[in-house]
Amino acid sequence: MRKVIIIIIVLAAILAVAGYWYWQRNPYSKEILKLEILGPGNASIAQEVEYTVKYKNNGDVRLEEPRLIFEFPEYTLLEEGVSKRIEIGPEELGDIYPGEEKTFQFKGRLLGKQGEVKTIKAWLSYRVKNLQARYESATTFSTIIDSVPLTFDFDLSSKIEAGRDLEFSLNYFSSMDYPLTDLGIRVEYPDGFEFLESDPKGLDKTEWEIPLLNKSEGGRIEIKGKLSGELREQKMFKAAIGVWQDDEFIVLKEITKGVEITKPQLSIFQHINGQSNYTASPGDLLHYEIFFRNISGEPFKDLFLVVFLDGAGFDFDTIKSESGRFQQGDSSVIWDWRDVPDLKFLDKGKEGKVEFWVNLKDDWAISNSEEKNAVLKNSILVSQITEEFETKVNSKLEIFQQASQQGDIYTITWQAKNYLNDVKNVKVKATLPSAVNLSGSILPESESSKFAFDSGSREIVWMVGDMQAGTGIFIEAPNISFQVSLTSGQTIINKATITGEDQWTESFIEGEASKISK
Numbered sequence: 160m161r162k163v164i165i166i167i168i169v170l171a172a173i174l175a176v177a178g179y180w181y182w183q184r185n186p187y188s189k190e191i192l193k194l195e196i197l198g199p200g201n202a203s204i205a206q207e208v209e210y211t212v213k214y215k216n217n218g219d220v221r222l223e224e225p226r227l228i229f230e231f232p233e234y235t236l237l238e239e240g241v242s243k244r245i246e247i248g249p250e251e252l253g254d255i256y257p258g259e260e261k262t263f264q265f266k267g268r269l270l271g272k273q274g275e276v277k278t279i280k281a282w283l284s285y286r287v288k289n290l291q292a293r294y295e296s297a298t299t300f301s302t303i304i305d306s307v308p309l310t311f312d313f314d315l316s317s318k319i320e321a322g323r324d325l326e327f328s329l330n331y332f333s334s335m336d337y338p339l340t341d342l343g344i345r346v347e348y349p350d351g352f353e354f355l356e357s358d359p360k361g362l363d364k365t366e367w368e369i370p371l372l373n374k375s376e377g378g379r380i381e382i383k384g385k386l387s388g389e390l391r392e393q394k395m396f397k398a399a400i401g402v403w404q405d406d407e408f409i410v411l412k413e414i415t416k417g418v419e420i421t422k423p424q425l426s427i428f429q430h431i432n433g434q435s436n437y438t439a440s441p442g443d444l445l446h447y448e449i450f451f452r453n454i455s456g457e458p459f460k461d462l463f464l465v466v467f468l469d470g471a472g473f474d475f476d477t478i479k480s481e482s483g484r485f486q487q488g489d490s491s492v493i494w495d496w497r498d499v500p501d502l503k504f505l506d507k508g509k510e511g512k513v514e515f516w517v518n519l520k521d522d523w524a525i526s527n528s529e530e531k532n533a534v535l536k537n538s539i540l541v542s543q544i545t546e547e548f549e550t551k552v553n554s555k556l557e558i559f560q561q562a563s564q565q566g567d568i569y570t571i572t573w574q575a576k577n578y579l580n581d582v583k584n585v586k587v588k589a590t591l592p593s594a595v596n597l598s599g600s601i602l603p604e605s606e607s608s609k610f611a612f613d614s615g616s617r618e619i620v621w622m623v624g625d626m627q628a629g630t631g632i633f634i635e636a637p638n639i640s641f642q643v644s645l646t647s648g649q650t651i652i653n654k655a656t657i658t659g660e661d662q663w664t665e666s667f668i669e670g671e672a673s674k675i676s677k
Contacts, residue, residue, distance in 0.1 A: 196300035332377030334610035531628030576631030
């Protein structure tokens with residue numbers, strides 16, 4: 160029994176010592192010190208943001224020898240001499256008394272891609288009065304980069320013939336209030352691309368330096384090469400614009416563009432304006448030449464030939480033919496053997512021809528999306544043989560350019576229209592006279608990322624993008640407005656040219672608007 164009592168006494172002593180030691184080490188909960196970071200949840204790249212570190216002693220004992228550490232995320236632009244990791248010691252902080260609250264502010268500019276989350280960190284270590292142990296509280300705060308006000312885009316055709324020289328450019332333009340330094344552009348080419356040259360010359364075939372980019376400034380890198388591949392093969396071009404910091408390339412924006420590799424007994428065929436595969440455009444004068452060739456072993460005699468025309472774009476009032484007769488009822492032109500010697504007698508191996516002229520309407524427009532992919536149809540009947548032909552018609556692009564004045568500031572407004580077919584890669588270009596300067600104001604904001612200005616050539620580029628058939632007719636027309644100031648001279652802006660790639664005809668089309676003067 161005595162032995163049991165001794166064991167109990169020893170255990171109690173051990174527990175008492177352990178309890179005292181634990182009390183000496185852990186009488187304080189670090190949760191009593193509230194530490195938090197306050198700041199913006201969203202920010203644009205290079206926008207100056209301010210973070211506030213706030214702490215409060217919610218306990219009833221004094222906290223001694225505090226040390227605060229604040230850490231900006233990677234790739235933050237800071238004032239010269241400021242470190243990403245900032246430490247504030249006891250000399251500046253002093254003891255933290257019960258109920259005491261303090262705040263500290265830290266400013267920087269975040270770099271990164273759109274949508275990237277940047278995490279800010281803070282630690283506060285301290286010793287509780289009468290205790291030797293040090294405690295530490297930590298917290299974080301996240302800011303999302305929600306916009307990158309940089310225009311960066313390919314000016315590159317979506318189709319290219321295999322083995323042909325390919326020329327394309329990379330346009331860049333800054334809408335940021337903060338000047339960017341140590342910028343770089345990198346390009347990644349697809350297999351089968353042979354680099355020939357670039358303007359300006361790069362560090363190598365894939366990388367270029369941009370020392371300084373201020374607000375409302377931009378430029379262009381033009382690249383020439385050759386692209387080879389299989390028919391219908393898709394080739395992908397990639398590029399990135401970023402900032403060099405501590406020998407590391409920080410990507411701000413990435414783009415990708417795809418390019419497709421593309422590729423020739425009575426015989427009846429036709430030429431329009433001297434071509435067997437002519438692509439028409441609204442307002443064209445079309446010269447039809449109808450050929451008929453005897454590929455049989457016997458001559459043809461007393462033939463007649465009829466051309467039937469079908470298409471909303473034809474202006475039938477303009478049809479002219481020296482020997483044919485136009486029939487209004489069925490929109491046909493007729494020739495017979497009495498008027499055309501080759502129709503009276505066409506020997507074997509011989510070829511004859513008739514011809515006529517007709518204008519296309521200049522204001523031809525579709526009324527709904529089902530009418531897109533404009534085409535002219537005509538069928539040719541010679542004796543009992545019929546051949547049908549279709550002629551694709553380019554869409555019509557229009558750019559309207561106007562200016563309004565308020566004091567010394569002019570607001571230039573562009574509005575784009577597309578009539579007949581879907582058009583890709585639509586862009587509008589104009590040059591500013593040397594006495595005209597951009598103010599940097601662009602509306603609507605949704606179009607600002609598509610606006611670029613080459614400070615060297617003074618060329619403005621509005622990358623409108625893809626336009627459906629009927630845009631501006633039964634679909635709202637895209638528009639952009641930007642402000643300029645005129646220091647001297649009469650011309651506010653030179654003529655504007657709109658271009659695009661017709662997806663129906665696979666042709667490059669354009670339109671223009673006159674320059675604007677005071």
